[in-house]
Amino acid sequence: MTIQFAPRQSVEQVEESNDLAPKFDANGLIPAVTTDYTSGELLMHGYMNDEALRRTIETGEAHYYSRSRQKLWRKGETSGLVQKVKQLLVDDDQDCVWMRVEVATDVKGGGASCHVGYRSCFYRAIPTGEDATSAANADGQIQLTFTEGEKAFDPKEVYGDAPNPTKL
Amino acid sequence: MTIQFAPRQSVEQVEESNDLAPKFDANGLIPAVTTDYTSGELLMHGYMNDEALRRTIETGEAHYYSRSRQKLWRKGETSGLVQKVKQLLVDDDQDCVWMRVEVATDVKGGGASCHVGYRSCFYRAIPTGEDATSAANADGQIQLTFTEGEKAFDPKEVYGDAPNPTKL
Numbered sequence: 460m461t462i463q464f465a466p467r468q469s470v471e472q473v474e475e476s477n478d479l480a481p482k483f484d485a486n487g488l489i490p491a492v493t494t495d496y497t498s499g500e501l502l503m504h505g506y507m508n509d510e511a512l513r514r515t516i517e518t519g520e521a522h523y524y525s526r527s528r529q530k531l532w533r534k535g536e537t538s539g540l541v542q543k544v545k546q547l548l549v550d551d552d553q554d555c556v557w558m559r560v561e562v563a564t565d566v567k568g569g570g571a572s573c574h575v576g577y578r579s580c581f582y583r584a585i586p587t588g589e590d591a592t593s594a595a596n597a598d599g600q601i602q603l604t605f606t607e608g609e610k611a612f613d614p615k616e617v618y619g620d621a622p623n624p625t626k627l
Numbered sequence: 628m629t630i631q632f633a634p635r636q637s638v639e640q641v642e643e644s645n646d647l648a649p650k651f652d653a654n655g656l657i658p659a660v661t662t663d664y665t666s667g668e669l670l671m672h673g674y675m676n677d678e679a680l681r682r683t684i685e686t687g688e689a690h691y692y693s694r695s696r697q698k699l700w701r702k703g704e705t706s707g708l709v710q711k712v713k714q715l716l717v718d719d720d721q722d723c724v725w726m727r728v729e730v731a732t733d734v735k736g737g738g739a740s741c742h743v744g745y746r747s748c749f750y751r752a753i754p755t756g757e758d759a760t761s762a763a764n765a766d767g768q769i770q771l772t773f774t775e776g777e778k779a780f781d782p783k784e785v786y787g788d789a790p791n792p793t794k795l
Contacts, residue, residue, distance in 0.1 A: 462759060463767035467795045474743050474793055477770040479753055482795075492660050492669055499667025501716075504660055504723040516769070519756035548669075548749040549771065551741055552793040555672040557749045573719055575642050581716040581725045585647055588687035591630060599631035601684070602645040603717065625642055625720040627635045627650075 462513050467553075474551050482554040483509060488524060489554060493572070495579075496545040496559045502572040503580045512556065519544050521558055527624040538617045539566035568612025574624060576610035576617075630681050635721075642719050650722040651677060656692060657722060661740070663747075664713040664727045670740040671748045680724065687712050689726055695792040706785045707734035736780025742792060744778035744785075 465478035473480055483489050488506040495502055507515065508524040510531055515522045521542035525532040535541030542560035549556050562570050573580040583603040586594045594601045633646040641648055651657050656674040663670055675683065676692040678699055683690045689710035693700040703709030710728035717724050730738050741748040751771040754762045762769045 461767055462763065462769060465768055470791055470793045470795065473795065477751075477772070479769055479771055490658055490672060492672055494662075494667070494669060499662070501660055501662060501725045504658060504718060504725075516753060516755050516759045544755050547753040547755050548774065549751055549753055550672060550748040551743045551745075551750070555748075556753070557669045557672075575719045577719075580718040580723075582719070583645075583717055585684060585715040585717055585724070587684050587712050587715050591684045595630065599629055600633055601630060601647055603647055604645070606716065623638055625638045627638065627641070 462516050464509075473553050479549065480553055481512060481549065481556070482552065484554070488526075489556060491521075491523060491556050491558060493521065493542065493558045493560055496561050500579055501581050502542075502560070502562070502578070507556065515544060515547065515558070521560055525624065527622075527626060534572075535563060537621060538568065539563060540568060540571060542572070567617055571611035574614060574618065576612050576614045577607050578611050579607070582607045630684050632677075641721050647717065648721055649680060649717065649724070650720065652722070656694075657724060659689075659691060659724050659726060661689065661710065661726045661728055664729050668747055669749050670710075670728070670730070670746070675724065683712060683715065683726070689728055693792065695790075695794060702740075703731060705789060706736065707731060708736060708739060710740070735785055739779035742782060742786065744780050744782045745775050746779050747775070750775045 465480040467480045487508050491505050491507050493503045505523040511522040511524045521534040523532045541563045544558050544560055546559040564570050571578045584606050591601050633648040635648045655676050659673050659675050661670045673691040679690040679692045689702045691700045709731045712726050712728055714727040732738050739746045752774050759769050
């Protein structure tokens with residue numbers, strides 16, 4: 460059976476009912492927020508198209524749409540760092556989903572989710588408030604602080620010559 | 628002093644350096660993921676424009692860009708449910724930020740962040756795997772499950788006649 464999404468008919472239906480009626484943006488994508496099921500740490504922020512959301516629901520494994528490669532992306536297909544979805548949630552207006560996952564631990568970099576080699580993609584903090592103004596240089600630029608001591612894996616070992624997905 | 632963002636010059640600079648060089652999308656926005664500092668719960672997923680990110684950094688209070696109202700939005704300006712930023716992080720390619728916040732507790736609905744009245748905007752779960760197929764009706768539609776027992780506040784009391792931001 461193929462999972463079907465409900466048509467969006469009213470604000471009340473979208474916010475208050477049991478219908479799954481996701482809203483994909485002009486590019487056919489919906490943002491997906493991925494946190495570690497045990498620690499609650501934010502691991503990554505990605506996007507799904509209709510097919511990625513459907514496959515995530517059907518398989519219980521995180522699928523995204525890779526904007527840089529423009530294709531369906533089963534997380535871990537190259538690295539082995541598969542994300543098992545323990546809980547999947549949708550927000551009030553159904554234009555975002557939240558995946559609470561367990562990351563595979565039986566491969567190199569086990570438990571990590573970031574292509575740079577860190578556990579989380581969010582490995583740098585931005586100072587705020589007084590810390591920001593005191594951290595600014597003469598041009599008003601502030602410096603990020605690294606929050607993870609070291610990388611969980613060497614991305615060259617895991618991804619080889621695969622192109623870096625980061626775009627300027 | 629006005630906070631300045633660094634120009635994006637190389638993948639290495641963006642991923643590995645201390646420069647804050649955020650990437651705003653074609654609409655001038657960057658997604659912001661907001662979690663509760665204490666519980667780790669995902670509270671909401673919003674967007675910031677350049678000014679909202681700058682003000683968040685300068686004030687230590689969450690500012691977003693409201694896409695429905697098309698204006699800068701200091702969270703809590705109507706409801707009093709202000710979000711104090713305890714930690715602000717940026718991801719590898721700097722096209723998303725993560726705010727770990729404490730929500731004001733001294734107002735109606737204290738600790739809540741969702742305009743529908745729930746604590747989190749993510750108050751419904753999507754079944755996955757075997758649970759999804761067994762939960763599907765004859766049309767292949769699956770039913771969401773509510774995860775919060777009851778609303779934290781009555782949105783009519785807090786927001787009055789303000790237009791609902793949810794768009795079909």
